[in-house]
Amino acid sequence: MSNAEVPAADHGRASSTARPRGIGALLLSEFALLFRRRRTWALLSALAAIPVLLAVAVRLSGEGGGPSFVGEIAGNGLFTGFAAITVAVPLFLPLTIGVVAGDSTAGEASLGTLRYLLITPVGRIRLLLVKFAAAALFCLTAALTVMVVGILIGLALFPVGPVTLLSGTQVPVIDAIARALLIAVYVAVSLLGLSAIGLFISTLTDVPVGAMAATVVLSITSQILGSLSQLSAIHPYLFTTHWFGFGDLLRDPISWTSFGENALLQFGYVVVFGSLAMGRFVTRDILS
Amino acid sequence: MRPWSDADHSFTCDSEDMNTSVKRWVPFASVPLVAVAAAIAIPLSTNAAQDLPEKTPEELLTFVAQSDVRAFSGEFTQTSDLGLPDLSALGGSGTGATSDDSSIAAAIMELATASHDGRVYVDADNGARLQVLDRLGERDVIATEDDGLWVYDSGEKSAIHITATGDVPDSPTLPPADVPTPSSVAEDLLASLDGTTTVAVGSTATVAGRSAYELLLTPRDDASLVDSITVSIDGETGLPLGLAVTADGSSSPAISVAYTSIDFSTPDADLFSFTPPSGVEVTEKTSPANEHSDPATPEPGTGLPGATTSGSGWTTIVELPAGDASAFEGLDAVTTAVDGGRVLSSSLVNVLFTDDGRVLAGAVSIDALEAAAR
Known part of the structure; x- marks a missing residue:
């Protein structure tokens, strides 16, 4: 984190502590703080750059072919969103989530704002819930950014028409956009487990960079474990297992199985790492 | 993190601290334990099937x-x-x-x-x-x-x-x-x-x-x-x-x-x-129209041209006639060399690629395939 952000962060806290603090007010203040940060906007701009780069590259080269969905962009601009989210899911989205979730309490601790935050009549558990809510909101914003920017740049640069689903059925543009937004929700849900892990790691340390890096490394490790067929016994329990299951929303009829399994799995991770984070945060001595 | 100054406290005070700290952990630690136990136990538990009328x-x-x-x-x-x-x-x-x-x-x-x-x-x-x-x-x-x-x-x-x-x-x-x-x-x-x-x-x-x-x-x-x-x-x-x-x-x-x-x-x-x-x-x-085609699961021995079978029932061995032996070169990485050819072995089916280009496959041991190849 750069020094330039410190005053902004402090300012956000100072203005909100002046008001009476219920959990609702705290939540609003946390959301406002999230979106007041230049870092958040930098992360979102980096994510928005993915579909733009993809679309421009396809437009300039004029070539078809390529990995899943990329080859279809030239024929139908709506595929830019699908292609961009496919590119972003394995690395870029976990990277940004790692930054936001890993920073959640470790960042406050390193800035020295955590103890002031705890003076306010808000329990530590509530504070942690608010931090998680902010991370979850960022998950949704990040996924929607990739998808919406992808659709918009696709509309701008390429022809748009009925979309061919994986099952070979063609659906009208409105239907395809609805499915695209559903995919963004799916991706946001599938990042919740990682957010909870990041939050837990963040309560372990006062060094935000360490928590961010550890979170990102865990997401990559989990994907590597998921690709080893020798470890197929543990695959159903990896939080990355269903990350690419959003393809099921592009079938005809939609297969909700992976959506449900993914939601249940992520809920499990949130419960486990959420309570570990609470246990750590409640019993911890806050020194900074 | 526990500060170094804690070392100055008396022993009793420290252990009380420890106890309260452990006690405060209990509710938070039990939730993950229950969740993990449920994740392991629920898939393992066999759903009690309803009794069905007996049938021969x-x-x-x-x-x-x-x-x-x-x-x-x-x-x-x-x-x-x-x-x-x-x-x-x-x-x-x-x-x-x-x-x-x-x-x-x-x-x-x-x-x-x-x-x-x-x-x-x-x-x-x-x-x-x-x-x-x-x-x-x-x-x-x-x-x-x-x-x-x-x-x-x-x-x-x-x-x-x-x-x-x-x-x-x-x-x-x-x-x-x-x-x-x-x-x-x-x-x-x-x-x-x-x-x-x-x-x-x-x-x-x-x-x-x-x-x-x-x-x-x-x-x-x-x-x-x-x-x-x-x-x-x-x-x-x-x-x-x-x-x-x-x-x-x-x-x-x-x-x-x-x-x-x-x-x-x-x-x-x-x-x-x-x-x-x-x-x-x-x-x-x-x-x-009269020929039954089944592209997704071709039956060995019926769908492949020129295939002959030996044995019967469960130990049937399917033999493909001599073809282009070089077609199997790419399989070297997954096959093992045996007398007179290479074998792709699995728990259910063995496949023998003979040196003269024939392919023998069956749910039988490698020895039985070699015997059939002679």
Whole structure:
């Protein structure tokens, strides 16, 4: 984190502590703080750059072919969103989530704002819930950014028409956009487990960079474990297992199985790492 | 983090601190423990299957044969644990040839080494559809009486359209017969049972949330690598719900396929009409109307030209005549050298590639294959 952000962060806290603090007010203040940060906007701009780069590259080269969905962009601009989210899911989205979730309490601790935050009549558990809510909101914003920017740049640069689903059925543009937004929700849900892990790691340390890096490394490790067929016994329990299951929303009829399994799995991770984070945060001595 | 200054406190105070700290942890630590325990215990717990009226093996076979499920849709999972190395990387690079034979071989290899999820939609009056749900892709087989058979691959962007030659308005085979489903595969298997198999009724099981009979098929011939085949049969309708093949000396199935959910309402008729989307390469093929074609699961020995068989029943060995031996060079990485050739060995099937280019395969030991090759 750069020094330039410190005053902004402090300012956000100072203005909100002046008001009476219920959990609702705290939540609003946390959301406002999230979106007041230049870092958040930098992360979102980096994510928005993915579909733009993809679309421009396809437009300039004029070539078809390529990995899943990329080859279809030239024929139908709506595929830019699908292609961009496919590119972003394995690395870029976990990277940004790692930054936001890993920073959640470790960042406050390193800035020295955590103890002031705890003076306010808000329990530590509530504070942690608010931090998680902010991370979850960022998950949704990040996924929607990739998808919406992808659709918009696709509309701008390429022809748009009925979309061919994986099952070979063609659906009208409105239907395809609805499915695209559903995919963004799916991706946001599938990042919740990682957010909870990041939050837990963040309560372990006062060094935000360490928590961010550890979170990102865990997401990559989990994907590597998921690709080893020798470890197929543990695959159903990896939080990355269903990350690419959003393809099921592009079938005809939609297969909700992976959506449900993914939601249940992520809920499990949130419960486990959420309570570990609470246990750590409640019993911890806050020194900074 | 505990500050160093804590060391100044007395021993009793410190241990009290410890105790309160541990106590405060309890509620938070118990939640993950419960969650992890539930995650492990729930899949393991066998759902108590409802008692079904007892049936003899013969009654059960009749029950399946008389089953009159006209329409259903279901999701299924197929798993393979043959002890084979992952051959998916070989698929494209192996020979470079894209002839039908090699793509069929690649498809069989892919089916044998990987697990799949799929969906089936069957309506005896309208058609049948099989969807293999790949990651970010899908393969479809759609059969209707009016429009023949469509095979669509979203990854390859290709479609094959097989129509019957000549106008045969009342085709003897119903369209759903062209599309393999877990039920149809099991029904075909049960219909082909003969004296070489012992049939017994096992315990009841729960498949796709329904109580099911388990029919246990055991080869009489001990030489077969197949230990047993278990067919789950829906207790209410008599529709086979699953199939599991266990290899000799193994406790878990080498191949299994079973519905994870099933619905006996009539599927939407739109599912059976297929129009190839734009940008898809369509290959038109014709097949004589009387010849039963089954592109997704070609039966060894019947679908391959020039194949001969020796032995019978469970120990049948299929032999392909001498061909281009160089076609198998790419397989060196996954085969082991034996006297007179190379062997691809799995828990259920052994394949011998002889030096003179013949291929012998069967659910028998490598020794038996070598003996047959001489």
